Amino acid sequence: MKKAIILITGLLLLALNGEPAAAQELKTDGSFLGKSISAKDKQQALTSDLITLYGAKDSSQLTYQIPAGSSDATQSLVIDYEASNLLISPSSLTIAIDHEPVKSIKLDGDAKRKAVKLNLSKSQSAQGYHNVSLNFYGVLKEGVCVRQDTSGNWIKIYPDSRLLLSETSKSKGADLSHFPYPFAQSGNTGEETDIIIPDKPSSAEIEAAVKTEGFLKTADSKLKVSYVKESDAAKIDNPSIVIGADNHWRGSIKELFKQGNIEAEENKLLLAERVLTAKDKRQPVLFVTAKSDETLADKISVITDKAYTGQLSGDTLMIDRLQPAAEKASNQLTLEDFGAGDVTVGSNKTSSEHFFYPALAVVDKDGKAKLSLKLKTSEAIQTKADDSGSEKAELNVMINGQPNAVRLLDLGNKDKDGFYHVSLPVDPKLLQSSRYIDLQFVTSGFKDNNPCIDHDENKWVYIDKSSTLSYPVSDTAQKADFEHWPLPFAGNQKEKTVIAIPDSVSMQKLEELSLLTDSFGNSAQQSFTVKTASEMKEADAKGRNVLFIGGLQQFPLLKAKASELIVPSDRNGTYNVSEFQMLNETTKQIAFTQKSPWNADYSIAVFAPLSGNGTSVTKELISFLESRSEAATVINETSSHQLFSNHQQIKSDSSSQSADASRSVSNVNVMYIVLFAALIIIAAVLIWYTARRKKRKTDSEKNED
Numbered sequence: 001m002k003k004a005i006i007l008i009t010g011l012l013l014l015a016l017n018g019e020p021a022a023a024q025e026l027k028t029d030g031s032f033l034g035k036s037i038s039a040k041d042k043q044q045a046l047t048s049d050l051i052t053l054y055g056a057k058d059s060s061q062l063t064y065q066i067p068a069g070s071s072d073a074t075q076s077l078v079i080d081y082e083a084s085n086l087l088i089s090p091s092s093l094t095i096a097i098d099h100e101p102v103k104s105i106k107l108d109g110d111a112k113r114k115a116v117k118l119n120l121s122k123s124q125s126a127q128g129y130h131n132v133s134l135n136f137y138g139v140l141k142e143g144v145c146v147r148q149d150t151s152g153n154w155i156k157i158y159p160d161s162r163l164l165l166s167e168t169s170k171s172k173g174a175d176l177s178h179f180p181y182p183f184a185q186s187g188n189t190g191e192e193t194d195i196i197i198p199d200k201p202s203s204a205e206i207e208a209a210v211k212t213e214g215f216l217k218t219a220d221s222k223l224k225v226s227y228v229k230e231s232d233a234a235k236i237d238n239p240s241i242v243i244g245a246d247n248h249w250r251g252s253i254k255e256l257f258k259q260g261n262i263e264a265e266e267n268k269l270l271l272a273e274r275v276l277t278a279k280d281k282r283q284p285v286l287f288v289t290a291k292s293d294e295t296l297a298d299k300i301s302v303i304t305d306k307a308y309t310g311q312l313s314g315d316t317l318m319i320d321r322l323q324p325a326a327e328k329a330s331n332q333l334t335l336e337d338f339g340a341g342d343v344t345v346g347s348n349k350t351s352s353e354h355f356f357y358p359a360l361a362v363v364d365k366d367g368k369a370k371l372s373l374k375l376k377t378s379e380a381i382q383t384k385a386d387d388s389g390s391e392k393a394e395l396n397v398m399i400n401g402q403p404n405a406v407r408l409l410d411l412g413n414k415d416k417d418g419f420y421h422v423s424l425p426v427d428p429k430l431l432q433s434s435r436y437i438d439l440q441f442v443t444s445g446f447k448d449n450n451p452c453i454d455h456d457e458n459k460w461v462y463i464d465k466s467s468t469l470s471y472p473v474s475d476t477a478q479k480a481d482f483e484h485w486p487l488p489f490a491g492n493q494k495e496k497t498v499i500a501i502p503d504s505v506s507m508q509k510l511e512e513l514s515l516l517t518d519s520f521g522n523s524a525q526q527s528f529t530v531k532t533a534s535e536m537k538e539a540d541a542k543g544r545n546v547l548f549i550g551g552l553q554q555f556p557l558l559k560a561k562a563s564e565l566i567v568p569s570d571r572n573g574t575y576n577v578s579e580f581q582m583l584n585e586t587t588k589q590i591a592f593t594q595k596s597p598w599n600a601d602y603s604i605a606v607f608a609p610l611s612g613n614g615t616s617v618t619k620e621l622i623s624f625l626e627s628r629s630e631a632a633t634v635i636n637e638t639s640s641h642q643l644f645s646n647h648q649q650i651k652s653d654s655s656s657q658s659a660d661a662s663r664s665v666s667n668v669n670v671m672y673i674v675l676f677a678a679l680i681i682i683a684a685v686l687i688w689y690t691a692r693r694k695k696r697k698t699d700s701e702k703n704e705d
């Protein structure tokens with residue numbers, strides 16, 4: 001008996017400490033799966049930038065991710081490089097994976113562009129993140145006290161460097177702990193993911209789908225997400241996320257739920273990650289379901305908020321209680337928000353990798369932004385300022401390619417924990433100059449001009465992950481104007497914007513909704529709720545900013561206020577933009593914003609076709625909104641995708657009002673002058689009359705005497 005207990009205990013320990021369990025598979029009819037996740041040779045870029053390393057010593061860090069479905073086959077890395085033709089032995093490039101040296105390449109002056117392919121071991125092919133270190137050592141001339149750190153000592157690593165995933169990969173370990181993988185993987189190009197929803201999705205399901213897409217794109221901005229209705233999901237060709245309440249499924253997806261025994265409990269959100277299999281075909285699918293729309297809406301943040309996604313694990317989770325994540329400071333980002341963690345750069349690694357964060361939608365471009373760094377440096381950096389044998393050491397913080405220098409010899413005093421604190425001013429406009437904020441740390445001046453000084457001396461700068469980028473938030477939140485788009489509709493977590501959509505939701509309308517919410521920026525992805533036209537009541541429009549996507553006739557609530565809208569319309573709901581110096585004949589879409597007719601303290605914006613129920617939002621329109629910073633309340637898009645606004649009209653009206661005000665002030669001033677002159681004349685007449693009367697009285701008294 002005792003031996004049996006020991007044997008059982010040993011087996012349990014082996015199960016706990018051994019290899020990860022295989023993914024939970026869901027076998028299906030072969031006709032249900034289209035392409036397989038392993039049907040094509042997958043490639044993952046290691047870097048999107050050209051990397052240049054400079055001798056005598058330099059290094060760079062890259063990462064790759066092995067997705068679910070690629071764990072048990074031989075994977076490989078390709079490093080594409082070109083080195084200076086001045087290099088001589090023992091120049092080398094050493095490649096290490098997960099801190100283990102894998103290969104050293106001899107660099108002997110052959111200037112041809114080359115590629116080296118490395119087969120990965122089992123541990124290096126395990127699912128998840130892996131680190132790749134590229135360590136360059138360059139020698140130009142033999143001898144003692146020879147300068148090696150010249151401009152001719154370099155090696156370039158090209159963006160064609162990549163991870164190759166084998167076609168014969170066996171799916172293993174599909175696990176929520178790696179979410180959003182394999183549905184989104186940073187570094188990938190051309191990846192596709194489908195979000196499957198019921199044929200007649202509720203507003204809660206639409207909101208959940210759009211917010212999920214927004215979160216996936218924070219991991220991979222190039223990800224292509226397609227919305228698919230259940231009746232159109234005859235074959236699953238891509239990694240897919242199925243989102244919907246239990247009782248809304250009617251066809252093939254309902255059968256999958258039944259076959260996989262996937263069923264949510266009352267008031268709980270179910271997450272179930274499965275690998276659909278059919279013969280040699282495999283596709284990962286995440287089922288997200290609940291008994292009711294209310295539960296789905298309340299708990300969807302578990303896969304759309306980083307505060308929760310990092311805590312997911314296993315292949316099946318039933319989410320019960322979900323406390324709303326604590327609202328973080330709305331005007332600052334830490335290095336952790338950039339996915340950076342603590343960063344160390346120095347003489348052996350002169351630059352960090354690039355860190356990205358989606359551009360901020362709520363930055364006040366006229367305010368002041370700053371980067372507050374918490375640093376430690378090696379003692380070797382603290383060279384005397386008058387030492388002519390050394391360059392002046394600097395840390396350059398690159399924000400969207402613009403350098404911001406920190407002189408490392410003038411850091412001031414340390415705090416009690418040994419950290420220096422440095423504050424750098426940042427141009428707020430820089431934070432919105434591209435779709436993503438690109439942050440990188442680069443050192444200079446760490447190499448001595450005296451070639452007899454040992455170059456192996458390690459000089460470094462450590463940047464703590466709590467370092468913050470602070471930015472001003474626009475205070476124009478209640479202004480009905482496209483000048484500061486997406487304000488006032490984005491960023492207010494307490495009073496979420498209501499987005500109203502037509503009752504009959506097409507895939508086209510879902511894509512338009514996605515375009516619109518994507519322009520809110522990552523920091524505001526959760527600051528909206530979706531309602532259909534029939535759900536939209538007057539109470540929902542009071543005390544909220546509201547966005548309407550669709551024709552006037554599709555929204556009874558908005559149509560009832562047609563006479564109060566700044567863009568007039570006829571009985572058929574056709575808008576008339578002629579009074580804004582726009583041609584009705586060539587206009588296809590319009591967008592306008594104004595004070596809310598239900599509450600003047602809030603704003604509404606309407607995105608609609610000029611007439612009917614066609615396209616309301618286009619990529620060109622959103623791009624126009626994001627790129628312009630001029631006052632406008634009405635925008636039209638023509639059939640040739642040209643966009644115009646009433647900016648000049650507003651400017652002219654403002655000028656006219658200013659001129660009228662000036663004339664009014666001028667008229668008032670003239671009136672005051674005339675009145676003052678009249679008073680002086682009256683006073684003079686009174687004085688003259690009084691003096692004359694007094695003189696007459698005096699003369700009369702003299703005559704009597």
